[in-house]
Amino acid sequence: MLNILTNHRTIRKYTSEKIDEQTMTELLDAACRASNTGNMQTYSIVVTTDEEKKKELAPCHFNQGMTTQAAAAVTFCVDFNRFNKWCEQRNAVPGYDNLLSFSSGLIDAIIAAQNFCVAAESKGLGICYLGTTTYTAKRIIEILNLPKFVVPVTTVTIGYPDETPNLENRLPLAGIVHYETYKDYTEKDIENIYKEKEALESTKQFIAENNKETLPQVFTDIRYNKQNNEHFSNELLQVLKEQGFMQ
Amino acid sequence: MLNILTNHRTIRKYTSEKIDEQTMTELLDAACRASNTGNMQTYSIVVTTDEEKKKELAPCHFNQGMTTQAAAAVTFCVDFNRFNKWCEQRNAVPGYDNLLSFSSGLIDAIIAAQNFCVAAESKGLGICYLGTTTYTAKRIIEILNLPKFVVPVTTVTIGYPDETPNLENRLPLAGIVHYETYKDYTEKDIENIYKEKEALESTKQFIAENNKETLPQVFTDIRYNKQNNEHFSNELLQVLKEQGFMQ
Numbered sequence: 185m186l187n188i189l190t191n192h193r194t195i196r197k198y199t200s201e202k203i204d205e206q207t208m209t210e211l212l213d214a215a216c217r218a219s220n221t222g223n224m225q226t227y228s229i230v231v232t233t234d235e236e237k238k239k240e241l242a243p244c245h246f247n248q249g250m251t252t253q254a255a256a257a258v259t260f261c262v263d264f265n266r267f268n269k270w271c272e273q274r275n276a277v278p279g280y281d282n283l284l285s286f287s288s289g290l291i292d293a294i295i296a297a298q299n300f301c302v303a304a305e306s307k308g309l310g311i312c313y314l315g316t317t318t319y320t321a322k323r324i325i326e327i328l329n330l331p332k333f334v335v336p337v338t339t340v341t342i343g344y345p346d347e348t349p350n351l352e353n354r355l356p357l358a359g360i361v362h363y364e365t366y367k368d369y370t371e372k373d374i375e376n377i378y379k380e381k382e383a384l385e386s387t388k389q390f391i392a393e394n395n396k397e398t399l400p401q402v403f404t405d406i407r408y409n410k411q412n413n414e415h416f417s418n419e420l421l422q423v424l425k426e427q428g429f430m431q
Numbered sequence: 432m433l434n435i436l437t438n439h440r441t442i443r444k445y446t447s448e449k450i451d452e453q454t455m456t457e458l459l460d461a462a463c464r465a466s467n468t469g470n471m472q473t474y475s476i477v478v479t480t481d482e483e484k485k486k487e488l489a490p491c492h493f494n495q496g497m498t499t500q501a502a503a504a505v506t507f508c509v510d511f512n513r514f515n516k517w518c519e520q521r522n523a524v525p526g527y528d529n530l531l532s533f534s535s536g537l538i539d540a541i542i543a544a545q546n547f548c549v550a551a552e553s554k555g556l557g558i559c560y561l562g563t564t565t566y567t568a569k570r571i572i573e574i575l576n577l578p579k580f581v582v583p584v585t586t587v588t589i590g591y592p593d594e595t596p597n598l599e600n601r602l603p604l605a606g607i608v609h610y611e612t613y614k615d616y617t618e619k620d621i622e623n624i625y626k627e628k629e630a631l632e633s634t635k636q637f638i639a640e641n642n643k644e645t646l647p648q649v650f651t652d653i654r655y656n657k658q659n660n661e662h663f664s665n666e667l668l669q670v671l672k673e674q675g676f677m678q
Contacts, residue, residue: 185432185435185553186457186550186553188432189461189464189465189546189549190460190461190464191464192464192465192466210433212607213604214433214436214437216602216604216607217436217437217438217439217601218545219441219558219560221655222562222650222654222655223599223600223601224655225602225607228607228608228609228613229607229608229609230608230609230610230611230612230613231609231610231611232610232611233610233611234611237611237612261613265615265616266606266616266624269616269618269621270621270624270647271650271651273618273621273622274645274646274647274648275645275647275648276645276650276651276652277651278647278657279651279657279658279660280655280657280660282660282661282664283664283668284565284566284661284667285660285664287537287565287667288565290534290541291537291541291565291584291585294537294541294542294545295544295545295560297542298541298542298545298546298549299436299545302436302545302546303433303436306433312466315468315535315538318531318534318535318538327612328613329612329613329615331613331615334613338538353470354463354464354472355463355472360459360463360472360474360475360476361459361476361477362475362477362478363477363480364477364478364480364484365477365484365574365575365576366475366477366508366575366576366577366578367576368512368576368578369512369513369516371516371520374513374516374517374520375520377517378517397522398521398522400514400517400522400523400525401521401522403518404518404523404524405523408468408469408471408526408532410524410525410526410527411526413526413529413532414526416531417529417532420531420534421530
């Protein structure tokens with residue numbers, strides 16, 4: 185069981201095999217059994233399998249092949265629309281048009297998403313998280329018809345694996361875990377934490393392919409650069425306002 | 432394996448048994464094997480087992496007994512401090528002082544947290560998520576010595592279970608899952624989705640104990656009321672500014 189977690193690989197290539205209804209239902213059920221705030225379940229899950237709909241979503245995920253190739257693109261959303269409607273039908277006045285409520289809904293949606301992924305991997309399926317969902321939430325809202333008080337926060341592509349990638353490198357646990365309280369990193373700590381990753385042949389290739397001198401430069405100058413981050417931060421803030429969470 | 436997920440119960444009472452170092456390391460390793468954005472691992476995990484330190488944290492979690500009774504309180508944090516330091520030591524200029532970066536770090540921290548919880552349950556341990564972490568992040572930052580660019584986003588208490596609670600009710604899947612696109616809820620849909628939950632004897636008791644007429648009123652007037660939500664939203668926004676994520 186622990187093996188399912190420690191052997192996790194992101195799968196970006198899928199066979200054309202569909203996921204049968206019973207299997208998908210089991211995965212969704214596992215997702216919804218996860219912990220959530222006050223058992224309010226303020227999230228929704230949109231399962232997109234239609235080829236045309238997946239094509240429409242693809243640009244939101246920067247046209248990465250997974251979106252259309254996977255059997256399904258599953259979008260996890262913060263959802264206070266359903267809960268608010270229930271409140272209104274029960275003589276209760278909802279007060280969830282704020283950042284705290286959004287953030288608790290976000291946490292619950294992600295916990296459910298990860299249960300979905302673990303369940304999928306336990307059934308031999310492969311998954312890939314698309315971090316692009318928070319970048320392009322505005323357009324996803326249009327495509328998936330999400331009403332006010334609903335915000336997409338992550339998308340998981342899922343299907344039967346058509347590749348067997350190597351296990352990805354991770355930082356040593358000592359670089360991530362603190363005991364009792366946080367011990368800030370010295371210059372030497374940083375050297376130790378990242379040296380194994382930097383020594384990998386794959387890292388050296390990745391730096392060379394990107395015409396950079398160091399691995400952090402690939403992140404700061406290309407993959408996750410300040411200009412894009414600021415642009416998409418503004419878009420995200422705008423979405424939170426429009427969907428009703430910044431009162 | 433799927434059973435681990437579908438049999439999940441939140442555990443709020445723990446025996447005095449400690450968690451041995453090897454077991455804790457396995458759980459933390461499972462946490463860090465989870466998917467994360469660009470393999471940047473922009474999160475940290477603070478494991479608090481010291482009795483005095485847990486007592487100090489308890490008020491941050493509204494003095495719920497789990498915080499001190501559990502073998503450990505494990506705080507998952509968005510952490511760009513480590514990553515930024517690495518950038519600076521590698522001639523790269525980080526651009527992660529924004530909402531988008533915080534939100535991707537938050538998603539990654541929660542994915543790791545849920546892997547930690549699933550791993551724990553697979554080993555016979557019990558867990559409880561404390562949603563209070565985002566409410567009182569400012570004070571947790573002081574207690575755990577979190578530097579700028581580090582924000583605690585959830586806390587998991589963990590220990591060996593000293594109770595065997597019933598499985599919690601959940602909304603029917605049809606109330607949570609949408610196919611292809613979102614279908615907004617009619618008044619009748621809402622009635623159907625919540626009727627089973629409302630019919631439970633435990634729900635009726637819960638409403639009566641809280642001197643309310645309907646279940647939503649317990650949420651809107653008492654447990655998650657607008658005034659508190661707005662107060663803690665402002666606190667959270669302040670923390671994001673102070674920790675450097677709202678530039």
